[in-house]
Amino acid sequence: MPTTALADHVLLDGVSKQFGSTRAVESVDLAIRRGECHALIGENGAGKSTLGKVVAGVHEPGTGTVAVAGEMVRFRSPRQALEHGITMVAQELSLVPTRSVLENVYLGIESSRGPLVDDVGHRRLFAELAERSRIRLEPDRRVGTLGIADQQKVEILRALARDAELIVMDEPTARLSADETTDLLAVIRDLVGSGTTVVFVSHFLDQVLEVADRITVLRDGRLIRTADAVDETPATLVEAMIGRSLAANFPRKVPPAADSPLILSATGLGRVGVFEEVDIAVRAGEIVALSGLVGSGRSEVVRGIYGADRLDAGAIRLEGEPATLRSPHDAIARGIGMIPESRRDQGLMARRSVRENASLPRLDLFTMGPVVADRRERVAVAEATTEVDLRCASLDMPVDSLSGGNQQKCLFARWMIDRPRLLIADEPTRGVDVGAKRAIYELLARLAAEGMGVLLVSSEIEEVLGLAHRILVMRGGRIVTELDGTVATEGEVLEAAFGTSTEDHSDA
Ligand SMILES: Nc1ncnc2c1ncn2[C@@H]1O[C@H](COP(=O)(O)OP(=O)(O)OP(=O)(O)O)[C@@H](O)[C@H]1O
């Protein structure tokens, strides 16, 4: 019956959900059609997960109604949702690592013959399921020995074994490699092809455009629009997500004053086998970008300036004074701050609170003898987090419970407590959503306008062109070109990064 094929599978009418004073979802009317892949997108905190959880019975809506196949429902638990054929594959997978794939798939719904679990029956069902979903997994493999991608497939098989007709997947590709992602997207298309409804929560626009039939954009808990994927592009989606167009994405460039002093003057920097003869000058109020391909030596150079890596050659002057920086500790004491390339490995202490992470480099300011002046620290951190627009329910939350954008802002908050003269920002917007990106751009521009020198490393050419007053392009451990950031083009930066047309062009 074609009418049922197109019918609404789940219909939300005026659904709102509030947590304390946070309105996570507000007055959302949403129709999810049977057999479609329906993507939910939006910035961090837009309400995607909350909405998915309302559909899957994890949250009860505060107000509004939910209908499944035309019937009003009021789920009080995921189990009740599952009785209506709805389940969720959450980011935190819920498998038993010590059990086999087969056992995990049938855990809790075993059909038994007397006291024995019906192993033969399960194997037959498993084979059918594998056939139907085209998900191939070894039934006797222990789940704990599988990678994330395969564990996710076990979760999908579990859902199917429970006769799920609608599966909510919350950021299922967030931790997958490119190949694994391609594979999972194919599984999703197969599921949809065989009649399963999939709600796909993601902030990867290319994936959403590839896999979804329809896309709903959320912003601040509200539904902005639902449209056919074929009618959307990355640009239209971004605009809907952030409420303005991409062209306006960079703050206005304010050039440094003609007589503004040199903050950093590094000459002849070298590290054997990594980079050589690197000269970098940054003036107060200036944003200087180090551009170039991954591996060209950008991060190594800034780590050398920061004292995180040894330098074999060269001299550094800070505000005209010679400086010997043997460690980040020396660098911080001389007025240099750094946002490291990897916030996980080099930056944040994941389990520690926002407060501890923000005050870390300047704990000395709050320490009197053996004790930390708790109140002064709190006040300083509160001011710093407000300044960078970091949003969190409490400063005592562990930093890894924040969205990527807010984690990155926490790294910036560190340097608001006692401002450095020079801020080194290595890939400051990696892995953050468009809204947080914009906030970070504004922050960098404002800090420079207030007189800080900024040394930016970025792989995003758009970002380099949008922010920098001057662009230094590195190739093979040397600075090969200097460009004026107000007039440089993407082509010029790329040409310098790859080399002239006669060399190195093969991997362009
Ligand atoms: N259990 C909860 N308790 C309190 N606040 C919550 C809870 N769950 C979500 N929120 C808040 O509700 C808002 C929407 O959050 P939600 O997790 O739905 O957003 P999201 O679009 O999934 O974001 P992300 O892209 O970061 O995953 C946020 O402000 C969030 O802090």
Ligand SMILES: [Mg+2]
């Ligand atoms: Mg979410």
